[in-house]
Amino acid sequence: MKKILMVISVISLFSLSVLPALATLDVGLEYGTFTGLGTKDLREGVMAIVNVLLGFLGIIAIIVVLYGGFVWLISAGSEEKVSQAKKIITAGIIGLVIIFVSYAITTFVINSLIEATGAG
Secondary structure: OHHHHHHHHHHHHHHHHHHHHHHOOOOOHHHHHHHOOOOOOHHHHHHHHHHHHHHHHHHHHHHHHHHHHHHHHOOOOOHHHHHHHHHHHHHHHHHHHHHHHHHHHHHHHHHHHHHHHOOO
């Protein structure tokens, strides 16, 4: 038991003495430019991905609204189809509102993180 305790204490002492030297090592972040990865901040990359996804969802919501308008157009005065078209248009508009609000929230959070950490 004493041998195991001695080995663990030697290993932990060695690792604690080596950690400051490891902190000063060059981790190679600048090598990303040589491979074409770039040096863009991770938060900015996440925001770019969120922008693309929300843009795609916005296009889908607009298509849903247009589809609702098309259903209303071809309803020929049928109350059932008109109410169905109104429900489709309402769902599309609610989807657009949700997308706009989520964009505003994610933009605010990411920008707040960038300002708080001093990356921007």
